[in-house]
Amino acid sequence: MEHSGMNVRNGPRTGPARERELLLLGLLRKREMHGYQLSEFMENHLGLFFDIKKATAYNLLGKMEKKGWVTSRKEQEGKRPPRKVFAITPEGEALFQELLRGALPEYRRPAFPGNVPMLFMDALPPEELHELLDLRREAIRERMVALETHLDHIAHPLFDHQLLVLSAEQKWVEDLLKGLGE
Amino acid sequence: MEHSGMNVRNGPRTGPARERELLLLGLLRKREMHGYQLSEFMENHLGLFFDIKKATAYNLLGKMEKKGWVTSRKEQEGKRPPRKVFAITPEGEALFQELLRGALPEYRRPAFPGNVPMLFMDALPPEELHELLDLRREAIRERMVALETHLDHIAHPLFDHQLLVLSAEQKWVEDLLKGLGE
């Protein structure tokens, strides 16, 4: 079912699924894991940075197995539900290396969907705008506190990144508030 | 075709389409426009911040018309293709107000898919890592230059936001490089 001739040379992977593949491969590279475990790990340790749902992980793992990037073996422990333990293959490792080198030097524009309403601040009466912006400031602050108290240093540099970005956002909102006459 | 009983109380809208609806409504609120025009406007003036494709805009406008948030009238100018000019309705205006007040005070976590590879920096030999991070730094710098020279001040505060975030990212990468022993 390879779609004909043209474009078989599927060069350096692009597209939105790329990062998730990289993420799963990179984690499996350190140690083999079963889907549930992987999913929990991401939720517990990487949930502040990335956001992947269980079903997504299971689906992706299935596809990646079909493509030969990972293999799985059944594992039964006691009477618990049987696990499907995934391990990265040499092809998977090669892809990982390629994806990593492709993605690392690139700048991928982050998405700030939460900024859309900022386009229309002029639609609100100044006092109400002030009030709402103040709430936003508070929401950002709360998030910073949450970050700082959640001292799980597994993902260290990303942690710093988050803090830097959050303080930039904080400053921005504060400047806006000042501009409104605090 | 309203899906039955439960949940008819569709309270303050949430979900991913929310911002795009807000965006389209907010723009139509200032003046009526046809799809192509709207789409071009977003590309030219808001393309640095948000990213909506033509087909998406056309589709959304169609749906929003069905829901009664906008109306359209045909307009023929000379022999050019006929235009479908959209205008916001009172219901649309009400929704706009609701969406705006709902979204403004919230903090929506931005997505940084480009940071996934940063999790796996330890998989690379230090000199190569240094090289790749340097390219990333350069990519960020280029983007800042592009922003600064693109002096289209329509979206003023968002512009500042972008710059603040970019310099945070820049600083982050530079700190990483320093940590590697510049």
Add this chain to the structure above:
DNA sequence: TTGTACATGTAATTGGTTACATGATTAC
């Protein structure tokens, strides 16, 4: 005469989430 801008729209596909289905084990 070739290409770009204008103008709208549909179809196919991708990517992801929610909701559903199953079932044993452990904790309260």
Add this chain to the structure above:
DNA sequence: GTAATCATGTAACCAATTACATGTACAA
């Protein structure tokens, strides 16, 4: 006995993009 945790997976759906289809006008 009832809820939460462990464990996997599918089906339905939603959102968005790409690719396709159509056709005129104008500029190179």
